Amino acid sequence: MNQQPTNNFIYDTVYIGSGPVHILDACAETLKGKKVLIIEERDKPCGAWQTVRIDPIGDVELGCHIWSYNKKVYKFIAEALNVQLDKMTPQPIIINGNSKLSYDHKMAIGVFKVCANLIKKRDFKGLVKFITQHPAARFPIIPKHYLYPNRGSKEFEEKLVQLLATNKVPVQLNSKSISVEYTNNTWKISQENGTFLQTKNVQLTTHANLKNILVNQVKIPQVYHKTTFTHYHLIIKGKPAKPFSYIRIMKDPLIHRVSDISSQLSNLNTGLSVILVGVFAEKLNETLKPLDCIRAKLIELKLITEAQEIINYHSNSFSSQQMDASTREQLNRAIPSLRFTQTTDLIYGFHQHLARWKKEGLLRQDTK
Numbered sequence: 550m551n552q553q554p555t556n557n558f559i560y561d562t563v564y565i566g567s568g569p570v571h572i573l574d575a576c577a578e579t580l581k582g583k584k585v586l587i588i589e590e591r592d593k594p595c596g597a598w599q600t601v602r603i604d605p606i607g608d609v610e611l612g613c614h615i616w617s618y619n620k621k622v623y624k625f626i627a628e629a630l631n632v633q634l635d636k637m638t639p640q641p642i643i644i645n646g647n648s649k650l651s652y653d654h655k656m657a658i659g660v661f662k663v664c665a666n667l668i669k670k671r672d673f674k675g676l677v678k679f680i681t682q683h684p685a686a687r688f689p690i691i692p693k694h695y696l697y698p699n700r701g702s703k704e705f706e707e708k709l710v711q712l713l714a715t716n717k718v719p720v721q722l723n724s725k726s727i728s729v730e731y732t733n734n735t736w737k738i739s740q741e742n743g744t745f746l747q748t749k750n751v752q753l754t755t756h757a758n759l760k761n762i763l764v765n766q767v768k769i770p771q772v773y774h775k776t777t778f779t780h781y782h783l784i785i786k787g788k789p790a791k792p793f794s795y796i797r798i799m800k801d802p803l804i805h806r807v808s809d810i811s812s813q814l815s816n817l818n819t820g821l822s823v824i825l826v827g828v829f830a831e832k833l834n835e836t837l838k839p840l841d842c843i844r845a846k847l848i849e850l851k852l853i854t855e856a857q858e859i860i861n862y863h864s865n866s867f868s869s870q871q872m873d874a875s876t877r878e879q880l881n882r883a884i885p886s887l888r889f890t891q892t893t894d895l896i897y898g899f900h901q902h903l904a905r906w907k908k909e910g911l912l913r914q915d916t917k
């Protein structure tokens with residue numbers, strides 16, 4: 550391929566992908582006086598936290614979201630992005646057949662399982678590291694209050710875009726990186742459009758999808774798992790039959806989560822509500838009338854009544870490639886200028902950087 554450099558400029562750091570962690574990190578680096586660039590193949594920034602436009606209701610979050618509990622990260626997001634976080638009302642739950650559990654207790658069960666596994670493997674060093682360092686390592690008796698922006702990821706997206714503008718961080722949209730190659734102390738990033746960029750450091754997350762990563766002509770083997778998140782936005786007349794915020798549903802063949810996102814509507818006085826439903830993409834093809842099945846499940850869960858009309862619906866799919874653990878381990882070890890951030894959980898992704906971001910002045914002047 551005949552590659553043309555975009556210019557002769559050498560960036561300090563190029564971020565591949567514009568998810569929230571990259572946005573905050575790029576702003577922190579800019580505050581230090583570093584020259585950075587974010588590359589994003591989609592036409593909007595913010596990764597999985599971007600919104601989708603649905604007529605006539607406006608921009609709403611594209612999938613059911615929840616923020617894992619972490620007091621420090623909640624406080625940081627509220628202050629650094631000036632977002633008002635509210636207690637989810639009622640608090641999120643998980644439904645498994647006929648049993649119901651608070652979402653926080655479900656997380657605690659996950660933590661017990663990780664600990665039990667480490668003990669079984671006699672990995673006591675790993676156990677101590679997990680318990681002392683991982684933000685998920687909590688054993689709550691009384692479930693904690695989960696917080697979320699009242700206007701959902703719509704507000705989060707708006708504030709992230711504002712932060713990019715305030716800090717004058719350049720973002721190249723509709724621009725896909727296909728390979729990164731390290732030689733002579735510099736990274737060359739090749740773009741799908743035939744151009745390339747040069748940078749001292751490259752920053753990737755779990756969801757950065759590249760054909761080739763080469764360090765001094767040695768290819769780092771990459772393994773990805775493709776995931777497609779498919780969601781249905783159902784517009785109903787009136788309010789849901791009972792209040793709910795976020796419900797994780799186990800052991801259902803079609804639906805895995807449901808959120809009431811009515812507070813995100815631009816006009817709250819329409820008498821309409823929006824129920825957002827996460828469905829298994831692979832099961833959709835086997836389902837003749839997905840909308841009827843989704844409706845039946847919502848009636849079974851008593852979230853809508855038999856009489857309640859779905860006046861409109863919209864479905865969207867968000868695909869991403871996730872690096873597997875072996876690829877991530879190799880990248881972490883490869884070379885210091887190839888920086889890798891684990892981000893499968895948003896709040897824990899933020900947690901990894903919190904101390905550094907605060908030090909670098911990411912909090913608003915009046916809240917420092």
Ligand SMILES: Cc1cc2nc3c(=O)[nH]c(=O)nc-3n(C[C@H](O)[C@H](O)[C@H](O)COP(=O)(O)OP(=O)(O)OC[C@H]3O[C@@H](n4cnc5c(N)ncnc54)[C@H](O)[C@@H]3O)c2cc1C
Pocket residue numbers: 565566567568569570571588589590591595596597598611612613614615616617724725726727754755756757758759778867869892893894895896
């Ligand atoms: C529908 C959905 C719901 C989710 N719900 C939750 C939730 O409730 N709570 C939670 O904590 N996490 C959730 N997640 C997980 C989510 O992936 C993380 O929260 C977080 O967004 C990951 O950040 P990231 O930057 O790694 O990936 P993303 O947010 O996916 O962003 C990666 C970006 O990189 C871009 N990109 C990738 N490769 C390239 C390339 N080669 N060139 C240019 N651009 C590229 C992609 O287009 C994408 O915009 C959800 C994910 C999805 C898709």
